[in-house]
Amino acid sequence: EVQLVESGGGLVQPGGSLRLSCAASGFTFSSYWMSWVRQAPGKGLEWVANIKQDGSDKYYMDSVKGRFTISRDNAKNSLYLQINSLRAEDTAVYYCARAKWLDYWGQGTLVTVSS
């Protein structure tokens, strides 16, 4: 059974940083692109970033370029999202999802940016 479990969310002040993690199991993690998607409270889905199987290629939505960094550790079956210079508009549930197609999703982790 494919499982994705996010962690690392929380309350952070504007300008702060967080590192989100996603633990994957039930599939060959190193064989798949992986993605992050977010959803602000009461709003729609927003594609954030994705990363190639070996980590050599990474892509981001425009508004997070330079502030967010996606990475992975295939030995640990884990995906990460380092988020810096946080803004109020980054408040959202952050989901990790498998592949470019986003076929499987985790339960999400809530990031709240507030002073």
Add this chain to the structure above:
Amino acid sequence: QTVVTQEPSLTVSPGGTVTLTCASNTGAVTSGYYPNWFQQKPGQVPRALIYSTSNKYSWTPARFSGSLLGGKGVLTLSGVQPEDEAEYYCLIYSGGASWVFGGGTKLTVL
């Protein structure tokens, strides 16, 4: 910057058929945009329904189908069930290995 547009809301009667569309401001949505469709019910995690225009997952009910029509990605629900009431999102490839979601369509079954 790619903007993807969906109908904000649609209403359908049980047993009826409804079509949801996905348009891009950059031009016609073609197979090269690899349109995907997702369903999200209140308080739940999104669930993938369709990938790459028309391909279904093992869990996708047969009444859901994807296609292209008139320069848009299309999700058709035939024989709508009450449990199909949900928000539906399309996702398309916008180039440069980036993807963009549409704003979502709230489907009411009434």
